[in-house]
Amino acid sequence: MKSNWLIATFLILCFSTYGQSSFQKSSVIIMDKIEVDAPFEMPDILIPNFRNLPKYNILDFGAEPNDKEKNSRAIEEAINRATAKGGTVIIPPGEWLTKKIHLKSNVNLHISQGATLLFSEDPQDYLPAVFSSWEGLECYNYSPLIYAFGLKNVAISGKGTIKAQLDIWKKWFPRPKPHMESIKNLYNWAQDEIPVEKRIMVNDTANLRPQFIQFNRCENVLIEDIKIRNSPFWTVHLYLSKDIVVRNIDIYAHGHNNDGIDPEMSQNVLIENCVFDQGDDAIAIKSGRNPEGWRLQTPSKNIVIRNCTMKDGHQLLAIGSELSGGVENILVDNCVAGSGAKLMHLLFIKTNERMGGYVKNIYFKNIIAQDVQDGILGIDTDVLYQWRTLVSTRIKKTTLIENIFLENIQAKKGKFVTKINGNPELPAQNVVLKNVYLENSTQERIQNKHVSNFIYN
Template identity: 40%
Template sequence: MKTVKFALSLFLISCATLLVSAQQDTQKWEEIYQIIANMKEPSFKDKTYNIVDFGAVADGETLNTEAIQKAIDTCSKTGGGTVLVPKGTFLTGAIHLKNDVNLHVSEGALLKFSTNPKDYLPLVQTRWEGNDCFNYSPLVYANGQNNFAITGKGTLDGQGSNDTWWPWKGQAQYGWKEGMPSQLLETGRPLLDKWEREEAPLFERQAGEGHYLRPQFISFIHCTSVKIEDIKIVNAPFWVVHPILSKDIIFRGVHIESLGPNSDGFDPESCKNVLVENCIFDTGDDCIALKSGRNSDGRKPNIPTENVLIRNCKMLEGHGGVVIGSEISGGARNIFAENCEMSSPHLDRAIRLKTNNHRGGVTDGLYVRNIKVGQVKDAVIRINCSYDPKEGQGNYPPMVRNVYVSNITADMTGKTPAKYGLRLEGIAGENAVENIFISDCDFKGVENISLIRDVKNLNLNNVFINNEKVELY
């Protein structure tokens, strides 16, 4: 094998520092395992409330919102238990989960969600792409609840398509046509930006009808002790699962198939103590994206997403496998990913960090190991501190530091190659990206070994790209 050396304006670290960093890496993994082990899973009374007993009809046409909600409310008020969705197809509008309720969607059961926006009124508190507002209720929602779950082998279908919800994106590929309304109107995303810039009070930020901001599929805010396990989720209107300002979250064995616009799979935002394991993601946007608010709506509360463990997951189509950003103004810390497989001709990147100097935020501590990559389009590892340049120059330089990546293999031999093995870009004149440790990695079948700019304290140890050892001097 050849050795390729790069001359970069970097401060190279010593062997002693390498040893210390390896010890810190090991210690950090032990710490996250302990944090996750100490999380208490939701538990429920052994009592079942069948939605059929509350008037639900499994004909796929009757709107069962009232019956399902009555079962949930009754279950919670009487001390909790399981709300059972039995085998069959049940049409519903917004479902609001409550304390001590396990919504169990049985194998063979299909919860099919209405495509009538009026079935997601009244408006509820949420965040939309990182900005605080009141908007249509997510299809499944909770606010300020504790100890609840969604479980079972059944399916939740948001019925997102080029005929419903997706045209609101304002792009022809998703069914939008000239003259149709979309989130691009002044009453949509631009108004949300205006509210944020002017720091409008939350109660004044009323979206909903006439604003065309699609609802999330599953979202909850200010909640604790939540589990989503085993279910299949398809065809989301927007982001698929979006916890906000919540803690102690278990996301296990979930299968997501949603290839629509902004169909991020799992987006914990300003959340603490999160386990993601044994899940499958096939998405129209990032598979997993960690967030913490956009611009002042993230900076003012300054609540990072922290203590996240992602393991044993499979990522198929998407913009990125494990992603931090772009709405990351409140920062992220102690993020871990291991033992995952990522591959699709339509997967852009495996590991991705994205921000800019409008959004800012400090990402401190990303630990990634044992990742098998079959195919990506852009880069295996991508750090981008100038994401979405149309926003222009801002005054909040981001920072990405203390990133430890080891044992990633990628083999695109005989397939369409990725553009880059490593694509790491900070900001000229700023210490935006520093302390990056990449070791024991082997990437084959990429067009370009790397694109590295404005990175401080980059260390490559035993890194091979296209059978060439990559070193710095």
């Protein structure tokens, strides 16, 4: 695989929206066009280049080490200056305690080498609630630590570190009855088509932890070079966004539900040269839960993941279980899982009788792994987690799973090569493994049921 970096200059009229207000800004932005090879039609990806745009150092706006209030104001003021014509907000070397950060169009948040942007652990610093989502259901919740809504031409870059303090969030990791009742309410509100603005999940008992970074309904996004340490919830959430490049980032997050990157209902995405050390899935591709995916009708599509290293996590790539909007055209190429990775599967596709949607055209190749706890490929159509007993099935929709291709995969030890639990009403179709090698298996190597046209050679 290769990228051809072609620089094209466009006059871009950028519209930036936040909440119910909108404003218009004009800017000349240089756009990098990224061409990506894939076994499906992959559009070029356009991302902003801030190299020659003005820089705004937060020191010039009153930032002081360890002063949360001053730093938050300084970052906000620098972002407001940068968005007017496009520019880079500089976080200089040192440790900078801050509250939430809300990005704006035409802004690059640059974390300098030697800088740590340290986010407060106080949930009150992430209010008022913003338009977000929780496990595939839209709602108003605590703001992600870094939040971008409805933006164009936006980036997070630099060789510095962004870090979440977990003292309070750790107390929210368990799922006591009040929390479970809150997500039950959210599920039912979505089923009953209650408007999102009425799904308020900020109260004394819901404790829905925010994502670290969320790009929500954004276009032309770059995340580059940064180190991410800890996260209250999912680490990088790419939601209903398109034209995205994530490259050369390093994530360490071992809290509860700490997926590395979650593209959800997002399209035209390149993830490359990243390092993942996770307490959950390294990369999890999603597309909304039940009525949310059906309502928004936006599949996760045209996603290429390459040249990545997984140091730890549940799956190298998970698809689902929230996939009601569909997932298609996914390529994972040339990735490595090290000896301490403790992955359950390399590729795991998970759904249930309530999801509907589809999974098709998945290409998974040139992967080297050591030991896996379960196997190389898992497909399970009966994964419900807490939802099995929390709420009953109101609408039954099966998931079409077809055209799953694995090639040139090597692993040392695991239970099986494939374990496919297809749906008897709609079997998985056309699953092809070529040169897939598990050196030592502790169970039967092929454990499949309800699969049509399975090929293993």
